[in-house]
Amino acid sequence: MAVKLLDFWAPWCGPCKVMAPVLEELEKELDGKAEIEKINVDENQAKASEFGVMSIPTYVVLKDGKEVRRKIGVTAKADLIKLLQS
Numbered sequence: 381m382a383v384k385l386l387d388f389w390a391p392w393c394g395p396c397k398v399m400a401p402v403l404e405e406l407e408k409e410l411d412g413k414a415e416i417e418k419i420n421v422d423e424n425q426a427k428a429s430e431f432g433v434m435s436i437p438t439y440v441v442l443k444d445g446k447e448v449r450r451k452i453g454v455t456a457k458a459d460l461i462k463l464l465q466s
């Protein structure tokens with residue numbers, strides 16, 4: 381089962397900056413188990429509106445290409461892991 385985490389962010393977003401090192405750690409830990417795709421909402425407004433992203437950071441978990449979970453705002457790494465595993 382293909383699991384992907386979409387990370388909607390922007391360079392000017394304070395909470396996104398707080399989350400950047402958390403996501404880097406997560407990427408290393410999940411190597412091969414889940415893919416993390418960073419989506420800059422300024423550069424990719426079409427994808428942001430496709431997923432109805434209204435505030436950032438927003439994390440969308442996809443399983444087999446379908447949205448199964450979503451979390452908005454600064455989130456603990458443990459919570460993101462739970463989000464991906466559930």
